[in-house]
Amino acid sequence: MKYAFFIGCVTPVMARQNEISTRRVAKELGIELMDVFDFACCGFPIKSVNVETSLLLAARNLSIAEERGLNICTVCTGCTSNLKEANKELKENDRLRAEVNEKLHAIGREYTGGITVKHFAKILYEDIGVEKLKNEVNKSLEALTIASHYGCHYLKPSRVFGGDEDLEFPSSLDELVALTGAKNVDYEDKMQCCGGNILGVDENSALHIASRKLDHIQTATADALNLVCPLCNIVYDRNQRIIGRRLNKEHKLPVLFYPQILGLALGINPEELGFNMNRTQVSKVLNQV
Numbered sequence: 120m121k122y123a124f125f126i127g128c129v130t131p132v133m134a135r136q137n138e139i140s141t142r143r144v145a146k147e148l149g150i151e152l153m154d155v156f157d158f159a160c161c162g163f164p165i166k167s168v169n170v171e172t173s174l175l176l177a178a179r180n181l182s183i184a185e186e187r188g189l190n191i192c193t194v195c196t197g198c199t200s201n202l203k204e205a206n207k208e209l210k211e212n213d214r215l216r217a218e219v220n221e222k223l224h225a226i227g228r229e230y231t232g233g234i235t236v237k238h239f240a241k242i243l244y245e246d247i248g249v250e251k252l253k254n255e256v257n258k259s260l261e262a263l264t265i266a267s268h269y270g271c272h273y274l275k276p277s278r279v280f281g282g283d284e285d286l287e288f289p290s291s292l293d294e295l296v297a298l299t300g301a302k303n304v305d306y307e308d309k310m311q312c313c314g315g316n317i318l319g320v321d322e323n324s325a326l327h328i329a330s331r332k333l334d335h336i337q338t339a340t341a342d343a344l345n346l347v348c349p350l351c352n353i354v355y356d357r358n359q360r361i362i363g364r365r366l367n368k369e370h371k372l373p374v375l376f377y378p379q380i381l382g383l384a385l386g387i388n389p390e391e392l393g394f395n396m397n398r399t400q401v402s403k404v405l406n407q408v
Contacts, residue, residue, distance in 0.1 A: 162174065
């Protein structure tokens with residue numbers, strides 16, 4: 120399996136453990152993640168203010184992967200959503216594709232619609248499969264109870280993702296956790312937003328939203344939170360201490376990216392999975408496994 124690796128903007132700056140653990144797990148499973156240095160922003164951050172520019176940024180990235188004949192592997196749900204939506208719209212709308220290509224031609228590029236875009240978690244779940252992954256596990260995480268956060272863009276909009284999971288009761292992340300031997304735990308407001316999308320305009324509300332979810336997760340007695348999005352990680356991991364100071368609370372909930380969890384179950388050393396870059400204390404989790 121070979122993919123063009125789309126790291127995005129947030130992961131290399133604020134969630135290096137996401138990239139590091141993804142690369143290490145991919146190597147262990149024989150997945151080739153090819154670096155493409157011409158990739159730029161996916162366009163998602165400016166979509167709310169300039170749809171046309173957002174679409175052009177996405178189309179440029181898609182054309183770069185097409186030129187190399189590689190499908191795209193992402194590690195950010197926002198990047199995944201924007202690239203997949205642009206890919207679908209451009210494939211299905213001849214007029215829009217012609218307009219976009221007219222502008223791409225100015226920089227010597229063309230979009231043809233010849234590739235797909237998938238988040239790394241979906242590659243694991245769909246392209247490799249739960250049963251095969253289960254056979255690769257050599258260190259059971261049965262001592263851990265883990266809560267998964269799906270977030271807003273992992274499965275939405277459904278018209279783009281094809282409705283491959285029930286939006287109210289999705290299961291893929293829980294199944295991916297279960298194959299490691301860890302126990303899943305449900306919690307109140309499981310499908311609610313982390314608050315990250317309004318962090319830049321209403322920090323107080325964003326922190327309250329995140330704090331409420333952290334309260335619910337800890338009430339469910341989870342040992343750790345499983346994520347697949349670097350923006351959610353900013354909220355839950357990097358801002359957990361800020362939430363504590365502002366709201367006079369103490370959560371101390373370890374926040375992990377799924378490749379870190381899977382990596383432990385594959386027997387990979389925690390140092391190779393970027394655990395030293397997690398902001399919340401992870402020693403209790405590592406001691407349990």
